[in-house]
Amino acid sequence: MMELLVNCKLCPRNCAINRLNNELGFCKSGKNIKLAKVSLHAWEEPCISGSNGSGTIFFSNCNMRCVFCQNHNISEEGFGKEITIERLSEIFIEQQNRGAHNINLVSPTHYVPQIIEALKIAKTHGLTIPVLYNSNGYENIETLKALNGYIDVYLPDLKYFNDKYAVRYSNTPNYFSYASNSIKEMFKQVGKPEFDKNGIIKKGVIIRHLMLPGLLFDSKKIIDFIYKTFKNNVYISIMNQYTPMFNAYKYPEINKSLNLKHYDSLIKYCLSLGITNAFIQGEGTCTTEFTPDFNLSGI
Known part of the structure; x- marks a missing residue:
């Protein structure tokens, strides 16, 4: 797998x-894996975090440039610690031993070859819990195909429908084209959701959509695509937690909290279509309180 790094085309860049x-x-990623935090995360969707927490592994660097990124110190500013493939495999086992319900690979796209090699090693040492691929959605199909059989649950973002927003707020041209096709490949690999007796997801796709201020129409177009393509064979996680951070102050139209009436309107729209498999959020999520403290813990 490591030969894929010789002429790196892991993502659409x-x-x-x-x-x-x-x-x-x-x-800005080299040959070595760089991590910023390893933890048990209690604030993912209920079927991911459960009672024990999700075994999050936060990878440094990113192939997008979101102006509002809450994790900008690791995604754009390079904070983190380089480790070996062997150490990553040990971390997988350590997360399982801590009681994590799953291995949650956060922003993993640019380290796919190393992750696959680490998973191979970890599985020979007893890794059995589900592996989640927690992605921004900006993926190349060939990279996802390499992951087939290694990932149990895909957790992609679907951020934008209209390319003008993807370019303006994330410097990511053709985002919807790549992300929508990527999610189709993810679903092809893992199929309909499956849960254990405690309601923890074992297999399937959960598509996350973070609503941005003023983009209700764009959000509705995303919902239209998801329901038309997958019906209720995937879960949708519709988030209202947008908090203007990092460089959002340079964009007055999104330098504010989400209008919760717009959020409610989107939920009603989902219900009108017949969507039943969705996670929604209550009030009080627009805060930096839920931003992880990237302190190299667990690495």
């Missing part, structure tokens, strides 16, 4: 640089 020689492309 297709930088074609040699990361084994530590050349850096758009995501």
Whole structure:
């Protein structure tokens, strides 16, 4: 798998640089894995966090440039610690031993070859809990195909429908085209959701959509795509937790909290379509309180 880093085209940026020689492309990732935090996370969707927590592993760097990113110190500013593939495999086992319901790979796209190698090792040492791929959705199909059989649950974002927003707020051209096709591949691999006796997801796709201020129409177009394509064979997680952070102050139209009436309107729209498999959020989520403290813990 590591040969994929010689001419890196893991994501739609297709930088074609040699990361084994530590050349850096758009995501600024070299040959080594870089992590910012390992933890048991209690604030994911209920079927992911459960009672024990989700075994989150936060990878540093990113192939997007969201102006409002709450994790900007690791996604854009490079905070983190480099580790080996062998150490990552140990972390997988340590998370399982802590009682995590799953391994939750957060922003993993640019480290897929290393992750696959680490999973191979961990499975020979007794890794049995589900593996989640927690992604921004900006993926290449060929990279996802390499993950087939290693990932049990896909947790992609579907951020934008209209490309003008993807470019303005995330510097990510053709986002919907790539993300929508990627989610189809994810569903092809893992199929309909399955849960254990305690309601913890074992297999399936949960599509996350974070509503942004003023983009109700764009959000409705995303919901239309999801329901038309998958009906109720996937779960949708519709989030109202947008908090203007990082460089959001440069964009007055999103430098504010979400209008909760718009959020309620989107929920009613989902119900009108016949959507039943969805997670929604209550009030009080627009806060920095839920932003992880990236302190290299567990690494």
